Amino acid sequence: MEDKQFELRKSKLEELRAMGIDPYANGFTPENNAGELISLYVSKSPEELEEMEQSFSLAGRIVSKRDFGKSAFFHLSERTGRIQGFVQKNSVSEETFTLFRKFLDVGDFAGIRGELFKTRTGELTVRVLELFFLTKALRPLPEKWHGLQDVETRYRQRYLDLIANERTREIFKTRSKVINLIRRFLDERDFLEVETPVLHPIAGGATAKPFVTHHNALDMDLYLRIAPELYLKRLVVGGLERVYELGRTFRNEGVSTKHNPEFTMIEFYQAYATYEDLMNLIEDLVCCVVENTAGEMQVEYEDKKIDFKRPWKRINIYDALREKFGSEITEDDQFLFTKADSMGITHNGIRGKALTEIFEALFEDSLLNPAFVYGFPLDVSPLARKNDNDPEVVDRFELYICGREIANAFSELNDPIDQKKRFADQAEMKKKGEDEYHEMDNDYVSALEYGMPPTAGAGIGIDRLVMLLTNSSSIREVIFFPHLRP
RNA sequence: GAGCCGUUAGCUCAGCUGGUAGAGCAACUGCCUUUUAAGCAGUGGGUCACAGGUUCGAAUCCUGUACGGCUCACCA
Incomplete structure (x- = not known):
């Protein structure tokens, strides 16, 4: 049987289409980004933000949701960082509120338009006035605190790792x-x-x-x-x-x-x-x-x-080897190859190979x-x-x-x-x-x-x-x- | 190529000397208008990598295979 979460998200997608909402909509162009808003407004007081009466638009992936029934917080993640959004029943249309609560899952992409305020805990947050559904994610994201640990999945599905x-x-x-x-x-x-x-x-x-x-x-x-x-x-x-x-x-x-x-x-x-x-x-x-x-x-x-x-540091291979073994190492092939053999080095009778391999075996690790x-x-x-x-x-x-x-x-x-x-x-x-x-x-x-x-x-x-x-x-x-x- | 280790729910992980599967997150159903790992109550979800074998009985023991990790070998 196909995975349940996948099937559920697929049925949401069909419902969205039936409601006339394109679950893969194009054309929303955000005018702002998270990094910009945070650097410009994070130090403003709640009162200053209140007075601004300016609206901002952002787009990104919904990476978390905390639902309170008549309001909800979420985090939007995009290129420049992540920023918190807040949806309130009173501040948006009935349709938008339902769209957010019932159809927008963690992992989906959305565009939002709204104004800035600070929460009780002081986090700069966008109060959503308009919500635009951009892309439905049919599969759930990896776990929120441990992230993705499985090495093989991290390499094979690097997008999830990212x-x-x-x-x-x-x-x-x-x-x-x-x-x-x-x-x-x-x-x-x-x-x-x-x-x-x-x-x-x-x-x-x-x-x-x-x-x-x-x-x-x-x-x-x-x-x-x-x-x-x-x-x-x-x-x-x-x-x-x-x-x-x-x-x-x-x-x-x-x-x-x-x-x-x-x-x-x-x-x-x-x-x-x-x-x-x-x-x-x-x-x-x-x-x-x-x-x-x-x-x-x-x-x-x-x-x-x-x-x-x-x-x-600049190290001469020959000097380093002579210092260690005396000049025989560079002058006497017999000595060199015997040494190499005793160290388990394969050289096939090639002098240079024996010399460099001996050097590497002895000194490589010390070159921090x-x-x-x-x-x-x-x-x-x-x-x-x-x-x-x-x-x-x-x-x-x-x-x-x-x-x-x-x-x-x-x-x-x-x-x-x-x-x-x-x-x-x-x-x-x-x-x-x-x-x-x-x-x-x-x-x-x-x-x-x-x-x-x-x-x-x-x-x-x-x-x-x-x-x-x-x-x-x-x-x-x-x-x-x-x-x-x- | 060799040795060692690993593979259990979407994710992170438990699962003892063999008795037929468990948690947290995620999901679902409720409640909740300032949370941030939100909370509370409830529900569903598994070919235990795959194939053999041993056994009354295998996630567990054995063999093999696949894939991965580490170490070594090979190699600028």
Whole structure:
């Protein structure tokens, strides 16, 4: 049997139609909003409000009702906040009063017109003079005090989560704000926002497994992008010296509290800059975002306190490892691989992989406050420029906050011959079973052959940044519709 | 992919070592013209995730499946 509350609300809807009232009426345009009325009039005295004789109109969802028989209170919720309304038998027509009492349920949308007054308890309230039925909700809202708790329902029916839980609304407001701040920050510095393909013939720009899709007319497989990097750098070749793209990226990997198959990343590229310039830029950018969302330079995350105070620590991977194990770790392959094996690290004989994995295993968790980790080995950085002093490492860094990688950046490799060789080396590894390694991208190499100015670029994981700023322990809390099994 | 935990009314949750289902909110019917978790009296509402099994008897024990959560693995 169909649910009773649903059937009842449906029959109310039919009755409304029979009475000539459209339960999904259009055309009511509110002239005011709750936030505005509260900020303008909350401090007025009851007498001042009484004298005003001004009428206001609002529209929103009815989120609570307290019925006294001949009068009733309710709360109306909309974009700017919520405000209390009061319906009195004497102040409205018979029809309106019945409409409110018998037909308007919690969850429905209504428009109201009325005047402001203060209740005995001092709450600013709209005395309803006219009521407009806007939308019938056929299903009841989640419970009023506990809200919606069930995690699965919160993710699958995010609209209910947003209706019921203030915190969820705040998280997503912060998310929007973060994105907006980043755009403004880069726009002010003369970066150009661009859009590059999501469908790639070759999945490049990162070390990750791609989603595969198929173009029917061309009868060819295409990959959802794992990074926009190689296209953005083609634009730098084209003379767009400062570009950024903020958008969705897809990686066909495991799902966890820190991984969603589609996630939001910003990448930006600046010609005539080095990775060190980008450390400073990212410090500026993240601090700007933190200051304008948290309001201070410290952020509570889980049981920790993250301090964004500058300057941020800069840690060299090789130095850190030598300090821990002595110089053998970087000079003696035997020592390195034995160490890696003893720590249960899979490296497949790739030096750089062993080094970075050992570093991560040992130091990642200790990097609470923002820290730039640099000195990455060349063989795990096929798109980064070689360091001028040490050809085994590249001019690359990662930003860690709270033990998590938030950003990755480097001076770009703009030597086409070196790039071609790096791709070839990667393709060689790929053959050996490292299937997430790059394949040869001749089209990109030929772009470099036309000359890319010295450039540095960075990618920042927006979801992870928002997690830190909203004290969210799972990436699913900061993505409206996270990936779940259907 | 592995381990652990969970799934009971629209929502939030109880339900003990097995005896056939309970509360609050929501809903419904009354009463109530300043409440805000309004109040009072009454009523209805369940394929206990699904499928098997054990048992005289299963929400409860066992097995499997689905979905979810956490941890680990994988992974920028």
